[in-house]
Amino acid sequence: MKNRVKITRVMLNMTQGELARQVGVTRQTIGLVEKGEYNPTLQLCVAIAEALNKTLDDLFWEVGKE
Amino acid sequence: MKTWISFLLPDDEYKERSILYFYAEGAILLVIFLLLTIIFSNFIAVDYQLIILIALGIFGLYVVIRYSLSGMEYTEVNSEQAFKKELKLLTTKTTSFTIIFLLLYILLVEYPTRFQDLYDLVGLLCSVALVWFMIGFISLKSSYQKNKKLTD
Numbered sequence: 001m002k003n004r005v006k007i008t009r010v011m012l013n014m015t016q017g018e019l020a021r022q023v024g025v026t027r028q029t030i031g032l033v034e035k036g037e038y039n040p041t042l043q044l045c046v047a048i049a050e051a052l053n054k055t056l057d058d059l060f061w062e063v064g065k066e
Numbered sequence: 067m068k069t070w071i072s073f074l075l076p077d078d079e080y081k082e083r084s085i086l087y088f089y090a091e092g093a094i095l096l097v098i099f100l101l102l103t104i105i106f107s108n109f110i111a112v113d114y115q116l117i118i119l120i121a122l123g124i125f126g127l128y129v130v131i132r133y134s135l136s137g138m139e140y141t142e143v144n145s146e147q148a149f150k151k152e153l154k155l156l157t158t159k160t161t162s163f164t165i166i167f168l169l170l171y172i173l174l175v176e177y178p179t180r181f182q183d184l185y186d187l188v189g190l191l192c193s194v195a196l197v198w199f200m201i202g203f204i205s206l207k208s209s210y211q212k213n214k215k216l217t218d
Contacts, residue, residue, distance in 0.1 A: 016217065017142075026141035028209075029080040031216025038080050 003060050006034040008052050023047040081138050085129075088136075092128040099124055134201050137208030144213035149206065156202045164195045 009019055016034075020027045023044065032038035033048070040048070049056050071089075075082045103117050133139065143152050168191055178184040 024077070025080065026078045027144070028138065028141040028213055028216060029078055031213070032080060035216060041079055044079055 001039050001060070002036050002062055003033065005030075005048060005052070005059055008054055008059060009034075012052060014052075019048070019051055022051040078141070081141075084136060084138060085133065088129045088132040091132070092125045095128055096121055096125045130201065134205035135208055137205070137210075137212035139205045140209035141213070143206065143210050144217045149210045152206055153203070156199065156206060160195050160199045160202070163198070164191055167191060 009016070016027045016030045020030045023030075024047070025044065029038065029040075029044075030048075033040050033044075045056055045060055049059055052059065071086075074089075075085060099121055103112065103121075106112070140152055143149055168187070171187065172178070176183075178187055
């Protein structure tokens with residue numbers, strides 16, 4: 001699943017490790033989510049959105065699929 | 067989801083989901099093996115103790131090999147330095163296990179009086195240690211390669 005987690009995280013000057021610690025998963029899981037190689041549960045999506053101070057739409061909604 | 071198998075699963079959701087798949091795949095292979103055993107037991111004599119050991123081996127080995135190759139064991143190893151550190155730790159653990167097991171065996175179970183007994187014990191122990199180290203090394207290498215691709 002394509003998403004804007006990486007670009008948002010980089011804009012906030014946050015490392016993968018910091019985001020991982022905040023949402024309670026491993027750095028590898030964050031890397032997989034960012035690359036679109038793992039589809040996170042809704043619970044993890046919400047945790048990531050909260051940690052990055054964004055909405056689910058901001059991070060996970062694909063423009064043009066509406 | 068509430069399930070009694072939770073105690074066998076890690077907290078990280080990606081690892082949890084992947085390991086559940088490995089268990090499920092291993093269980094299906096186990097069922098196939100047992101069905102084939104039932105069919106062939108009509109034609110050939112079957113040693114059931116051996117069949118049970120093979121069945122357990124199929125499940126256990128499958129899960130361990132899939133887990134090791136998946137590269138999810140060492141989630142934080144993404145640099146050459148971290149790789150070398152973990153490799154050193156793995157070597158230390160394997161060596162410690164071999165020495166402690168050998169000492170405990172000699173002290174608590176049996177002191178090998180013949181050279182052949184000592185040779186058998188050391189040979190078996192070295193083989194187990196080598197397999198353990200190889201599985202650990204494959205897992206570490208897979209994890210390192212996977213993490214390198216995922217790290218920004």
